[in-house]
Amino acid sequence: MKSKHLKNFYIFLVLLFLFLPIFILVVYSFNSSRLNVTFENFTFDWYLSLMDNVSLLEAFKNTLLIAFVSTTVSVIIGTMGAIAMHRYQFKTKKALDTLLYIPIVIPEIVLGISLLSIFTLTNIELSLITITLAHITFCVPFVVLCVRSTLSSYDDQIELAAMDLGANKFKTLFYITIPSLLPGIASGALLAFSLSLDDVIISYFTAGPGSNTLPLKIFSMIKMGITPEVNALTTIILLFTIIALSLFIIIQIKKNKKG
Amino acid sequence: MSKKLPLLIMILPIAFFMVFLVALPCIYVVIISFMEKGIYGGIEYIFTLENYKLILEPLYLKIFANSFFIALVTTIICLLISYPFACFISQKNKTVQTILITLVILPFLTNSLIRIHGLIILLRDGGIINNFLLNINLIDEPIKFMYNQTGTIIGMVYTLLPFMILPLYSNISKLDANLNDAAKDLGANKFKTFLHVTLPQTKYAILAGSIMVFVPTLSYFFVSDLLGGGKTMMIGNVIKNQFLVARNWPFGAALAISIVLFTLIVVIVYRKMGGKMEQLGGVSYEK
Numbered sequence: 294m295k296s297k298h299l300k301n302f303y304i305f306l307v308l309l310f311l312f313l314p315i316f317i318l319v320v321y322s323f324n325s326s327r328l329n330v331t332f333e334n335f336t337f338d339w340y341l342s343l344m345d346n347v348s349l350l351e352a353f354k355n356t357l358l359i360a361f362v363s364t365t366v367s368v369i370i371g372t373m374g375a376i377a378m379h380r381y382q383f384k385t386k387k388a389l390d391t392l393l394y395i396p397i398v399i400p401e402i403v404l405g406i407s408l409l410s411i412f413t414l415t416n417i418e419l420s421l422i423t424i425t426l427a428h429i430t431f432c433v434p435f436v437v438l439c440v441r442s443t444l445s446s447y448d449d450q451i452e453l454a455a456m457d458l459g460a461n462k463f464k465t466l467f468y469i470t471i472p473s474l475l476p477g478i479a480s481g482a483l484l485a486f487s488l489s490l491d492d493v494i495i496s497y498f499t500a501g502p503g504s505n506t507l508p509l510k511i512f513s514m515i516k517m518g519i520t521p522e523v524n525a526l527t528t529i530i531l532l533f534t535i536i537a538l539s540l541f542i543i544i545q546i547k548k549n550k551k552g
Numbered sequence: 553m554s555k556k557l558p559l560l561i562m563i564l565p566i567a568f569f570m571v572f573l574v575a576l577p578c579i580y581v582v583i584i585s586f587m588e589k590g591i592y593g594g595i596e597y598i599f600t601l602e603n604y605k606l607i608l609e610p611l612y613l614k615i616f617a618n619s620f621f622i623a624l625v626t627t628i629i630c631l632l633i634s635y636p637f638a639c640f641i642s643q644k645n646k647t648v649q650t651i652l653i654t655l656v657i658l659p660f661l662t663n664s665l666i667r668i669h670g671l672i673i674l675l676r677d678g679g680i681i682n683n684f685l686l687n688i689n690l691i692d693e694p695i696k697f698m699y700n701q702t703g704t705i706i707g708m709v710y711t712l713l714p715f716m717i718l719p720l721y722s723n724i725s726k727l728d729a730n731l732n733d734a735a736k737d738l739g740a741n742k743f744k745t746f747l748h749v750t751l752p753q754t755k756y757a758i759l760a761g762s763i764m765v766f767v768p769t770l771s772y773f774f775v776s777d778l779l780g781g782g783k784t785m786m787i788g789n790v791i792k793n794q795f796l797v798a799r800n801w802p803f804g805a806a807l808a809i810s811i812v813l814f815t816l817i818v819v820i821v822y823r824k825m826g827g828k829m830e831q832l833g834g835v836s837y838e839k
Binding site (some may be wrong): 300301303304307308310311312313314315316317318321331356369370371373374376377378381383385389392393394395396397398399400401402403404406407408409410411414426427429430433434435437438441442462486487488490491493494497498507508511512515516519523527530531534535537538541542545546549 | 558559561562563565566567569570571572573574575576577578580581584633636637640641643646647650651652654655656657658659660661662663664665666667668669670671672673674680683710713714767768770771772773774778788791792795796801804805808811812815816819829830832833
């Protein structure tokens, strides 16, 4: 019995380590003092002034936009690629497979400078578009891996059955293949979305002078002086994240109970 | 033709990204690393080995050694924290497991720089931890958690810990508890059971997690920038400076290629030992 409490305490400590820095930001978002040192009075002021902080809000909007676009694109092309690589044999399959592992394995900074170099060489101006292209590049391989893990236990026979029953190729794809791969596609999407939101390094190298995203904004703010409005924004982001993840947990738990 | 058309439609987009935004850029960086730098920061297309010779200067060798040291310490600390954690949560029921592992993923969805900002508020001289320790008179002056090697290591462990927890958990949660009982029945004590039964079964997860922590540590320049305070120069910082400040791209490229070579060797060894590539993507935890 005693060892069970110790184990629970250990789990608590590790989660505390992961969450304390985030929790502090949430607490300080309600602090009337600017300095993030002592807690003075409770206030909503930072949430109000956040609404006027145009550049911070724009950075957040850009970050979300990049995450949505790169997740959508990488889920679509990653799923198609995974299905094609599962179903067809072609000469360059092995090469493509190897290429897919490069963004996963090499240090992020190397992908960052490679993309910066190639954009410079081809005179493509750095902007939000180059960041999005870069994000798609490192998200796609993870989507492929996720979809593939579902494909490995997927029974091709049901497609034949659907076609025997008169469904054409597109109907089979939309009514049979994609729904059965949905768990893999969903976890690929979640992974791609979080990778994109979390990324600092690749955005840092592929951002143009005018492209303002949240990590870049905060990076310069930490060096020059950060305002508590960032804490307020973090709290709002966290709130949405927790709601989304709670839904995810509920779905998972229901699935666990079924299976 | 009609048979090839769907294949082409499905494969072309992904092939486009992998060829034009992965393969060609990487090849281009290899080429740059053998070129001379221009006077005003451009690239002169004249072959040279100077960039690689420069890496062998004591100054840069020291930075390499230091980076590997920090990466190694970070990896070991992450492993020591994560292994028991993964074991303990695997013993919970399925619902609690799902909740706990989602909690581990949750920090990923806030940007890592935001989390580093929170960490700085906790750790700095006038920060919460030091204030607390000063107030209870445990210390007389603030402990220097930041702007040194310790700060860099704390920051790296904090940022990269989930990358160790996830592969370990996915492996440990699927282990067959009967094997442990069998070992116990055959007279092995807890320690022996762990050493001869559990540990060998989790070998690949340990290796995969270690690679997923070690390799990023080399390149997470923002952590050493903000928490190491420029005192701990890591390879990532040097590469960043060569590309964005000193504008010596060829040398930066040579440094990048050298850490890629190191990474490749590690991955090849991992595969030779029987490790699976998809585990490096942290994906195998999805069921």
